[in-house]
Amino acid sequence: MSPTSTAMQIREVGPRDGLQAEEPVTIEARVTLINALAAAGLKHIEAVSFVSPKAVPQMAEPSVVMDQIDRQADVTYWGLVPNRRGAEFAVEAGMDAITVTISACPVYNEKNINRTIDESVEAIGDIIEVADGRPVDAVLSCVFGSPYTGDEPTASTPELMTQLAGRGVTTFTLADTTGMATPQRVERVLEITGSDIGLHLHNTRGTALVNAWHAIGLGVRRFDTALGGLGGSPFAKGAGGNLGTEDLVHLLNDAGNETALPNDTGIDLDALMNAGPDLAEAIGHSLPSPVATHGPR
């Protein structure tokens, strides 16, 4: 993907954020999913998480998963890391890049990650030390609203970003953890953060695609999506699925070359569609993504 203004970077989070919202599936099913995503042209895949398998059994055995996949040289495999110990495992497993999470809402951080913001910042500092130069993307949850405190904590977000950048975080992804964003709120946040961020959107209230579209118009070029629109946090009730990879790719591909819109996703929609049935079988129910359900136009 060339770094032109029309290039979109889609990071697939289905193997992590998607599957952690489901009953645990086999290692084989996780490996199959990751391989299918790489084959469809995804260049960034959040493949595993190094959290405690007691807390999140769906993400157990990340090193085994990474050992078994057909590793592609041009794909960046991301691993979610909660602490120094996790970072050591991630480095050992050969992750290309690391995601860390912290909330823009201190109440959410304490209730869901069981840490104060300062403790999370410290933990991220530890992770960066161990990461040894690997890219570390900080995913900030609840940037567009918190189920505990309501509206978006716009004041604290840039402060937190500055603090984390000082610790060595290389990029930021703003997450709408429980689907509270609307286009107008996305615009207000981007006025503060600028558009050189990623967006991680949940479709709880049906707004993920419209928020993505509005953000694209404002210059955002990085999005997290999940095959089939799976997702939701095991720690955030009613979080709703992620923006479906099929749904965003369908929209962008339809722009074709007829418009000035960014559409160079490099992703094969047919290959994505073909990966859906295996995933649906593994999780035991149909995929929520409308394009997965009804097919492309």
Next chain:
Amino acid sequence: MSPTSTAMQIREVGPRDGLQAEEPVTIEARVTLINALAAAGLKHIEAVSFVSPKAVPQMAEPSVVMDQIDRQADVTYWGLVPNRRGAEFAVEAGMDAITVTISACPVYNEKNINRTIDESVEAIGDIIEVADGRPVDAVLSCVFGSPYTGDEPTASTPELMTQLAGRGVTTFTLADTTGMATPQRVERVLEITGSDIGLHLHNTRGTALVNAWHAIGLGVRRFDTALGGLGGSPFAKGAGGNLGTEDLVHLLNDAGNETALPNDTGIDLDALMNAGPDLAEAIGHSLPSPVATHGPR
């Protein structure tokens, strides 16, 4: 609703386009729904259809429904009318305004309405004669793509509109009957038709809200929506639900007075939310609308 640039006109089509996609419900349930919609602030309601009850049993007894509702003086009650006979019944039932349908795709028109375009234009001419000065809105189906012929028939749409305006059609609504629109296609069509049209969007591929949002940015101020996101055509397989009234109102209301966006819907979201459970009970399943499911932000 004052005709300012920020006023939005939402026509609720749930009692017609929503319920015709379900198993027939009782007259009482239809009356309850229409009354609840008027109480929530909807000023335009497509309440009934004067099609053959053999073809569409869900819409039987339109006159009885109109007799039983608590008629509000400031609400425009629309009835769908297929022919001269239906128009006579609609006038007798005291409808305020009439919708007629014709397809932008001749193949779709013949396969689904069983008429050539010319025959449909003639029938609409007949209806307008009987309508005796009542507003007649022509809903053009498949404007953004046809399941039979593919891409949007942009060339024929303005021609058809001119022809129908000559017959006395007062306004036009462009329908995305099977959910084939994307924002870029909406934009291309509006470049030809102008923005003084209504949009009737289906959410088959999850794009109804993003299409509405993009159209609002281009000046469109009239939308058809259905409570709960019900809908689909009994004649168009896989048509998918309408844009949910809750979903559009939720988005617009969240704009508040902080932006220059149109947000004067005059519709009470809480009242809409309260109307959902009765509707869900009547149809025997939950509503597809994400906001109906998860509640407002």
